[in-house]
Every structure is written in C-alpha cells, then in structure tokens.
Amino acid sequence: MNASTNDTGTDRRLNVLITGGAGFIGSHLADMHLQKGDSVTIVDNLSTGSLRNIAGFRKHPDLQFHKADILYWEGIDDAMHWADRVYHMAAVVGVKKVLSDPRVVMATNIAGTERIFRVASRANPDIEMIIPSSSEVYGFSGKPFFSESDDIVLRPLDHHRWIYAVSKLADEYLAMAYRKHSAAKVVVVRLFNTVGPNQTGRYGMVVPTFISQAVAGEPLTIYGNGHQARSFCDVRDTVVALDRLACNPQAQGEIVNVGSDAERSIRELAELIVERAGSSSPLRFISYADAYGEHFEDHMHRRPDIRKLHSLTGFWHHWQFNDTLDDLILRERERRAVQDHTVGV
Numbered sequence: 001m002n003a004s005t006n007d008t009g010t011d012r013r014l015n016v017l018i019t020g021g022a023g024f025i026g027s028h029l030a031d032m033h034l035q036k037g038d039s040v041t042i043v044d045n046l047s048t049g050s051l052r053n054i055a056g057f058r059k060h061p062d063l064q065f066h067k068a069d070i071l072y073w074e075g076i077d078d079a080m081h082w083a084d085r086v087y088h089m090a091a092v093v094g095v096k097k098v099l100s101d102p103r104v105v106m107a108t109n110i111a112g113t114e115r116i117f118r119v120a121s122r123a124n125p126d127i128e129m130i131i132p133s134s135s136e137v138y139g140f141s142g143k144p145f146f147s148e149s150d151d152i153v154l155r156p157l158d159h160h161r162w163i164y165a166v167s168k169l170a171d172e173y174l175a176m177a178y179r180k181h182s183a184a185k186v187v188v189v190r191l192f193n194t195v196g197p198n199q200t201g202r203y204g205m206v207v208p209t210f211i212s213q214a215v216a217g218e219p220l221t222i223y224g225n226g227h228q229a230r231s232f233c234d235v236r237d238t239v240v241a242l243d244r245l246a247c248n249p250q251a252q253g254e255i256v257n258v259g260s261d262a263e264r265s266i267r268e269l270a271e272l273i274v275e276r277a278g279s280s281s282p283l284r285f286i287s288y289a290d291a292y293g294e295h296f297e298d299h300m301h302r303r304p305d306i307r308k309l310h311s312l313t314g315f316w317h318h319w320q321f322n323d324t325l326d327d328l329i330l331r332e333r334e335r336r337a338v339q340d341h342t343v344g345v
C-alpha cells in the first residue's frame with residue numbers, strides 16, 4: 001500500500017486506533033483512513049456499534065478489529081505504543097440510551113477516557129489524540145449560538161439528561177489534566193448534531209427516525225411543539241474536520257466546535273424530509289414526557305460558532321443538507337427493499 005497524502009499535504013502512513021470504530025462516526029473515520037492508505041485498528045464492544053457499519057471494509061488487509069470493551073481491553077498498552085493517532089469515539093450517546101442507564105454513561109464516558117489518557121501518557125507521549133466532547137456541555141444557557149469560550153450552565157441534579165453533558169465535561173477536564181503532565185497532542189472536539197449513513201434512530205436521533213418514518217409512510221413524531229432548532233453536519237464532513245485538527249499543531253490543547261451552523265427547527269426538518277421523500281406521512285406532536293418517559297428540558301437552539309474550526313482547518317462543508325437527506329432517503333429505501341426481499345424469500 002502506498003503512503004497516503006493527508007489533508008495537510010504530508011506523506012505519512014499512520015497507525016490509527018479508533019475506539020468505538022464500529023459506531024456511527026467511528027466507522028466513517030475508519031473508512032476515511034483506510035482510503036488514505038493508513039492502517040486502522042478498531043476496538044468496539046458492539047453495544048451500540050455494529051459489524052454492519054464496517055462490513056464494506058471488514059476484510060481490508062490494513063484493518064484489524066477487536067471486539068472488546070475499552071474499560072477492559074488487554075491490548076491497550078501495546079496499541080498505545082504503535083499508534084500514531086487515537087480517536088476515542090467509544091462512548092454512550094443518544095438521549096434514550098443515556099436516560100435508560102445513566103450508570104453506564106458515567107462508567108464508559110469517564111473511566112474509559114481516563115484509561116486512554118493514563119496508558120497513552122505512559123506509553124507514547126507523542127500520540128495524537130482526538131477526544132470527542134459534545135455541544136451538550138454548553139448546557140442550558142438559553143443562548144442561540146455557542147462559542148468555545150462561552151460559560152457552561154448546567155442544571156440542578158434532578159434532570160438525568162445532564163448526566164451525558166457532565167460525563168463529556170469530565171472528559172474535557174481529563175484532557176486538560178493529562179496535558180499538564182505530558183506532551184500529549186490532544187484536541188477536544190465539541191461535536192454538534194451529526195448525521196449520515198450508519199446512524200441509528202434507535203436511541204432517539206431525530207434525522208434517521210424521521211427518515212425511517214417518512215419512507216414507511218408513518219407519522220413523523222415531533223417532540224414538544226417542534227420550535228426547537230438544531231444544525232446538522234454530514235458525518236463525511238465531520239471526519240475530514242477531525243483529521244485536519246489532529247494533524248494541526250496549532251489545534252493541540254484546544255477545544256473546538258465541530259458542526260454546521262445552518263440551523264432549522266425540528267418542525268421545518270420534518271416538513272423538509274416529508275417533501276424530499278415524496279411522502280404523505282402526517283406530523284404527530286408528542287409531549288416530552290410521553291416521548292422520554294420523564295420530565296425533559298430540551299434545548300431550543302444548538303448552533304455552533306465555527307470560526308475557530310474554520311481558522312484552524314480551512315474547513316468548509318462539502319455536503320449540502322438536502323443532498324445528505326436525499327442520500328439517506330435512498331439508503332433507507334434500499335435497506336427496506338433488501339429487508340422485504342429477505343423476508344419474502
């Protein structure tokens with residue numbers, strides 16, 4: 001395999017470790033690095049990830065897959081010696097998943113990250129690390145637009161939804177703490193809503209949920225009044241941004257928003273998906289209590305300031321949102337056709 005040319009123009013064949021590499025974003029990172037000619041090792045416990053997500057390159061000679069939990073994986077010491085870069089994507093995500101067992105969120109999202117830092121700082125201080133955080137850490141400030149230097153406003157402890165934000169904030173502080181004592185090349189990325197192939201609606205994510213409903217001709221389930229707004233970035237753009245951040249020395253030690261700043265309300269999103277799918281599905285409004293089984297405070301806005309991302313990477317979005325939706329609608333139709341065919345056989 002030839003050495004790859006990465007986005008910074010340097011020829012460098014990387015050994016890349018991706019925890020959670022069979023998950024949504026992790027699987028796209030693996031695909032991108034294999035296409036560049038890098039060598040990729042995935043460790044994933046398949047709790048929410050799936051072998052289906054990596055089926056397209058599962059047999060690639062430069063891919064290694066380990067089914068293991070990052071909290072207990074025995075190969076971690078070795079991996080930290082040979083890896084040039086780690087994307088630590090193993091985490092519990094998705095509102096429904098988080099609410100269903102907050103204990104697992106704390107263990108995986110905090111202890112897993114701490115283990116990565118502890119072993120890496122011992123074995124390989126030169127390693128490049130991408131540590132994903134989340135727009136959730138901005139909490140409940142009521143602001144419409146979030147910059148990296150903004151205050152973080154978390155709510156009292158009686159709301160389970162903040163557990164995820166707290167776990168990701170702990171990861172950010174872990175990154176800071178370990179950087180104080182090693183030369184680790186860590187970039188913390190605050191990911192905003194990300195969409196694309198391999199994302200499942202099982203744990204609440206709105207775009208795959210609405211697409212599946214629209215294609216099936218079922219009502220689209222809007223939680224609350226649908227005025228809450230989000231901005232969606234295609235995962236195939238997200239992984240390019242993460243790669244560029246990882247190789248940029250200026251980004252090391254920084255916290256960077258990663259996402260799209262084109263915001264739309266959830267009601268507008270539902271109407272757009274119905275239109276693009278040529279569906280006759282109606283919209284159905286559901287209370288948060290019915291949707292999540294408990295009181296739930298939603299964010300009304302979630303739009304990133306991406307000037308820092310842009311200045312560090314020159315990054316601009318390749319995917320237009322309508323093209324992303326059309327692609328996902330097509331994939332959902334194909335998935336259903338295969339399923340129907342299999343059932344019919």
Ligand code: UDP
Binds near residue numbers: 203223
């Ligand atoms: N949502 C919705 N219907 C669904 C799933 C989600 O109206 O079937 C809403 C959800 O309440 C939130 C937005 O869509 O306001 C985005 O939800 P998601 O879980 O995708 O991500 P979040 O931004 O909440 O992390």
